[in-house]
Amino acid sequence: MLTAAGVWLEAMPVRKLRLAVSLLAATLITPSLSTPAHAAERRAIAVAPGPLDRAVAVLAQQAGVDIGSAEPGLSRVMTRGAKGRLTAAAALDQMLAGSPYTAQRLGGGSFRIVRRAVVQQPVARGRQPKPRLPLTPPPVEVSPEIIVTATKRATSRLRFPGALTILRPASTVNIRNDAANGMDEAIAATPILQSTALGAGRNKLFIRGVADSSFTGPTQSTANVYFGEVPVAYNGPEPGLNLYDVDQVEVLEGPQGTLYGAGAIGGIVRLVPHAVDLSGVSANVSGGVSATKSGDPGGDIAGMVNIPIETGVAGVRAVGYRVVEGGYIDDVRRGLRNVNRVATTGGRLDVRVVPASGWTVDAGVVIQNLTAPDLQYAERGMGSLSRASLLAQPFSQQYFLGRVVVDRRWEDGLHLVSATGFVHRDAASRFDATRPIRPNAPIAYDTDERSRLFSHETRLSRAKPNGAGWLVGVALIHARDAYARKYGAPDNLRDIVGVTNRTLDAAVFGEAGIAISPALTITAGARLTHQRTDGDPIAKLKTTTYIRGLSSTRLDPTLGVSWLLTPTLAAYARYQSGFRTGGITVAPGVGRVTDLVSDTIHVGEIGLRRERHGPLGLSASIGASLTDWRHIQADLVDKSGFPFTTNLGNSHIYGLEASANWVPLSGLKIDMAMFLNDTRVADPDPAFRRQVGARLPNTPPFAVSGSVGYEWSLSADTHASVDAGWRYVGRSTVGTQAPLDVSQGEYGSTHLGGTWSRNNIRLTATVENVFDVKGDRFAGGNPFALAARNEYTPLRPRTFRLGGAIGW
DSSP: OOSOHHHHHTTSOHHHHHHHHHHHHHHHHSOOSSHHHHHHSOEEEEEOSEEHHHHHHHHHHHHTOOEEEOOTTGGGSEEOOEEEEEOHHHHHHHHHTTSSEEEEEOGGGOEEEEETTTOOSOOOGGGOOOOBOOSSOOOOSSOOOOEESTTSSOEETTTOSSOEEEEOTTSSSSOOSSSSOOHHHHHHHOTTEEEOOSOTTTOOEEETTOOOOSSOOSSBOSEEEEETTEESOSBSSOOOOOOTTEEEEEEEESOOHHHHOTTOSSEEEEEEEOOOOSSOOEEEEEEEEEEETTSOOEEEEEEEEEEEEETTTEEEEEEEEEEEEOOOOEETTTTBSSOOOEEEEEEEEEEEEOOSTTEEEEEEEEEEEEEESSOOOEETTSSTTEEOOSSOOOEEEEEEEEEEEEEEEOTTSEEEEEEEEEEEEEEEEEEEOOOTTSTTSOOEEEEEEEEEEEEEEEEEEEEOGGGOEEEEEEEEEEEEEEEEEEEEETTEEEEEEEEEEEEEEEEEEEEEEEESSSSEEEEEEEEEEEEEEEEEOSSOSSOOOOBOOOEEEEEEEEEEEEEEEETTEEEEEEEEEEEEOOEEEEOSSTTOEEEEOOEEEEEEEEEEEEOOOSSSEEEEEEEEEEEEEESOEEEEEOTTSOEEEEEOOEEEEEEEEEEEEEEEETTEEEEEEEEEEEEEEESOOGGGGGGTTOBOTTOOSEEEEEEEEEEEEEETTEEEEEEEEEEEEOOEESSSSTTSOOEEOOEEEEEEEEEEEETTEEEEEEEESTTOOOOOOSOOOOGGGGGGOOEEOOOOOOEEEEEEEEEO
């Protein structure tokens, strides 16, 4: 009987193939004693996106059915895969949605893949099975090839010529399936990611040691975050989107200038949400309560519902969540306890339409509101987890993202994507700027940030085996970022100079991978960018009077090599460049502005990657990189606490990274990752001579994480698992010179967890920071108190969480 039909059948000449399938179909029509039961049985299906012929082979094995086809070209059609507790028919519907093929059911519970034009019989809606949410997937029986979509032409992870990390829900060290699931989960999963800890919506994200400063301001982040095909921001901090109902998180280490343009000098983080399922109705609800030592309780609740409007043609998927993190910092001067509570409320709504064979249109919105009544730093000498401030220091953020993505796939492998995004972000914050010489006269420093972003990209690509293929595209960005400031007595604030920047960015880009042999593929590409940033150095948030900035035209090339040493081991090498835009920005001192110079980065890297083929074995990678970073842009604060932005100098970053995932026996998983680096400031700006030889901020020279998990079956439909993890973060500093050269890091944190599931019900229990380590995370707290050098940002104390989820 056939279990890998796509691969075997496409190797035959078409005429012989059709004869073979006719004979095979006649055999399959004969009733079988076991196959019909398998075809009607719901099983745990986990088929990764990729070529249709490979996906069919994996599905045949996982569902225990026979699938045949006489159609040519299956290997050139990319499928989105299938996931859930599904029957074979429902899984095939998911895999073939939007493709020119459909599944025809044969006698004996077997299937044949044919062109839609051949099958005229409509699908009855009432007979569609209802897929269930994979709340806790049981051990996967095979290891399908992992496809990286952030490369924009569906490259297998093994053959990607560069360093990357893929995080998935329900794995040992990766992101979770419930609402208590933000970017902190992804950061804890791999030492390659670092972040400040000022608070959700204000944090800066760093990848592979490319870290500029601890403070947020008008500069672009060194790491771009994408939600699907569109960026979530242009300038400023990472907005802190919740990761509930996200399929996976892809981290491509940078720079990624060729594919993603300005601002991706450290790399990109791509959040891949679950797509609308057009095959059946599904829903889930999850929630939990948490208790923090010496802090307030917290809780979270979230829900998802997926409804096909017309099976295989149109559907909607809605997500909503509310997360409350209890505070644990006391303010002894104001007599308040647990002031740093954080509340996040948000949701997503996605619509998918398949108007014709090969066409898919996705439209959706993301809305998230975040409020924090106070900061989460403490002061040494004030007692455990306490500080003394005269004013509350609140933060609020309202975030909106809209996106429309048009996708067209042809049966010969040609793929068109056109993605348009709109982002509105409004954020307001206050800092206590009370001066030590007048400790009873409160002074406030308020900031108001308003960002508007329009992005569009259209690209055409063709993916081929062994990492070969090509893509060409055009991109357009219009970004407007306003940064207003006020200072003075809380009831008599006065405007001080801020800045509004408007950036126009137009680019054409292309990349091609050429298979010199089945084992050796060379990838080359470039991005030609024409950009101009205009600025207005005034305090108003709305302006039409801009100072025309300098136009620049830049070419960012890339060159990569992938060499398959064995079927499971590949070596890679890559060179890539990138840049960040300059523009008018706030200068040191009150009421001053300056013109910021663009910074540039060049990276060379080499490495080895091994993939596990089968249920047991080792997946691992190791890589080394050298980074040359010129004219580093950084948001800093002066000795009085006022923020400013400057070019602080140049740096060379040497990095060594490694990761491993080992499954020595069924159900047992062991993960480990580490990052070693050396980041020194060289050739500094004349104003920063004292920082020669200092390390760049926020990146420890050594960080490591590890975990072990075991999952077992209690019965056919009941599973249990336990896991434990540990992460160590080495020493770093808030900044490169006094008063910012304050130590942070040098702590380890432990996690314990357990899960019990039966069918579509899941119960979880976790303990974070098991040994109640205080530590000092990456943050500066209140910039106006930094000169005292006694601020620190402790880890959340030991926290217990009990959670549950149910799916339909």
